[in-house]
Amino acid sequence: MGLLSRKASCNSHGQDSSYFLGWQEYEKNPYHQLNNPKGIIQMGLAENQLCLDLFESWLAKNPDAVSLKRDGESIFKELGLFQDYHGFPPFKKALVDFMSEIRGNKVTFDPNHIVLTAGATSANETLMFCLADEGDAFLLPTPYYPGFDRDLKWRTGVEIVPIHCTSSNGFKITLSAIEEAYQQAQKKNLRVKGVLITNPSNPLGTTMTRHELDLLINFIDEKQIHLISDEVYSGTVFNSPSFLSVMEVLNHRNLRQTDVWERVHIVYSLSKDLGLPGFRVGAIYSNDPVVVAAATKMSSFGLVSSQTQYLLSAMLSDKKFTEEYVSENHKRLRQQQRELVSGLGKAGINCLDSNAGLFCWVDMRHLLKSDTFEAEMELWKNIVYEVKLNISPGSSCHCVEPGWFRVCFANMSENTLQLAIKRLESFVGSVAINTRTHEELKSLRRKTRNNWVFRLSFQSFHDREQDDR
Numbered sequence: 001m002g003l004l005s006r007k008a009s010c011n012s013h014g015q016d017s018s019y020f021l022g023w024q025e026y027e028k029n030p031y032h033q034l035n036n037p038k039g040i041i042q043m044g045l046a047e048n049q050l051c052l053d054l055f056e057s058w059l060a061k062n063p064d065a066v067s068l069k070r071d072g073e074s075i076f077k078e079l080g081l082f083q084d085y086h087g088f089p090p091f092k093k094a095l096v097d098f099m100s101e102i103r104g105n106k107v108t109f110d111p112n113h114i115v116l117t118a119g120a121t122s123a124n125e126t127l128m129f130c131l132a133d134e135g136d137a138f139l140l141p142t143p144y145y146p147g148f149d150r151d152l153k154w155r156t157g158v159e160i161v162p163i164h165c166t167s168s169n170g171f172k173i174t175l176s177a178i179e180e181a182y183q184q185a186q187k188k189n190l191r192v193k194g195v196l197i198t199n200p201s202n203p204l205g206t207t208m209t210r211h212e213l214d215l216l217i218n219f220i221d222e223k224q225i226h227l228i229s230d231e232v233y234s235g236t237v238f239n240s241p242s243f244l245s246v247m248e249v250l251n252h253r254n255l256r257q258t259d260v261w262e263r264v265h266i267v268y269s270l271s272k273d274l275g276l277p278g279f280r281v282g283a284i285y286s287n288d289p290v291v292v293a294a295a296t297k298m299s300s301f302g303l304v305s306s307q308t309q310y311l312l313s314a315m316l317s318d319k320k321f322t323e324e325y326v327s328e329n330h331k332r333l334r335q336q337q338r339e340l341v342s343g344l345g346k347a348g349i350n351c352l353d354s355n356a357g358l359f360c361w362v363d364m365r366h367l368l369k370s371d372t373f374e375a376e377m378e379l380w381k382n383i384v385y386e387v388k389l390n391i392s393p394g395s396s397c398h399c400v401e402p403g404w405f406r407v408c409f410a411n412m413s414e415n416t417l418q419l420a421i422k423r424l425e426s427f428v429g430s431v432a433i434n435t436r437t438h439e440e441l442k443s444l445r446r447k448t449r450n451n452w453v454f455r456l457s458f459q460s461f462h463d464r465e466q467d468d469r
């Protein structure tokens with residue numbers, strides 16, 4: 001241990017949070033319809049598996065892209081040899097066109113302003129290296145994606161200062177919350193270099209309003225700092241209001257000729273919109289040529305492989321395919337989100353109104369024994385170990401109110417989603433009875449043959465589920 005670097009041996013990677021612990025529990029006992037029907041259902045993974053069949057049929061119709069051929073001739077050598085770290089120009093062009101398409105072609109992007117990275121994870125970290133020094137801070141609205149603690153802080157030494165948002169206004173960003181975070185950073189002697197937002201939000205599943213984006217632009221203008229907009233979920237907006245990119249707001253306000261223009265940077269990736277996290281395709285889009293040049297050099301640490309760029313440039317240049325994909329993806333996401341929201345509604349559980357993303361932000365405050373994060377953790381453990389659903393507690397997203405959970409819906413079939421809802425419904429029934437008075441419980445115990453509902457530990461929960469089948 002003593003021989004390792006401080007970075008390797010410290011725990012500022014944030015991977016010991018319940019968000020990642022839940023994944024580990026799932027790995028030990030993963031649900032499978034036939035092989036492990038009592039296993040844990042993974043609802044803590046923001047993966048989009050709803051449209052993989054569309055890719056498979058595209059691949060079947062486009063064998064050249066898969067077998068590394070151009071007009072029937074092998075280009076294996078071309079792809080297998082040295083890759084220029086500026087990226088494959090046809091791919092960069094196809095990617096920026098796709099980014100415009102999912103923004104309703106209201107904004108255009110210049111391929112010379114884009115830097116390819118191995119996923120948004122790498123894009124976010126690279127931007128930190130470009131915009132901040134060790135000990136500088138970025139302000140982030142809460143609740144935020146738990147991976148940011150690792151991606152933004154660990155290797156760069158950058159600090160995150162939370163902008164606390166609450167349920168009182170649907171977790172919207174307010175000027176007073178931003179200013180308070182800025183003052184907190186100053187009290188800690190941290191130099192604030194920027195604000196980082198996710199739009200649409202992970203974990204809220206909501207898009208930002210023009211008012212919020214205006215507030216943020218005004219704020220970074222006044223403080224002379226940066227704004228990073230992580231827009232990895234921009235293609236998942238399945239309901240109105242439609243997606244509004246910060247780039248569109250900058251254009252609308254005619255800010256192109258001002259210095260704010262160069263201080264706004266977008267992070268994108270194909271992990272969520274196309275559901276291809278395994279391909280590791282991400283990008284930084286910046287209007288600052290110095291940032292683009294530095295990030296391009298840094299991208300050597302995490303390039304996108306040539307064959308991936310080749311395959312995806314063919315796929316994304318097929319406009320008929322992308323149009324059909326985008327619309328079908330929206331349709332399937334909308335349907336799956338509705339199933340979850342209505343199923344939870346029947347169990348007396350509400351979700352924050354959402355129009356995007358691969359998850360719902362679920363309100364389980366009424367199921368807590370007390371209004372504390374200890375109670376949230378206790379409920380979470382019951383849900384993971386007894387109900388056998390891995391969901392993510394709000395505390396892992398730095399939410400300030402106990403009792404909120406992020407529940408993913410796009411990484412499973414409709415049948416699995418229905419089973420998950422059923423498990424949760426039975427669990428809520430048991431919790432509701434547990435809150436009854438001692439006398440009520442005694443009389444119920446006499447009336448019912450099954451006594452599983454009285455066990456506060458919920459140990460017999462799964463026997464009951466079995467009976468229900």
Ligand SMILES: Cc1ncc(COP(=O)(O)O)c(C=O)c1O
Nearest residue numbers: 119120121145198202269271277
């Ligand atoms: C907001 C946000 N940014 C970045 C990432 C990382 O994405 P990638 O797989 O492209 O690295 C995620 C993944 O969940 C995310 O939710």
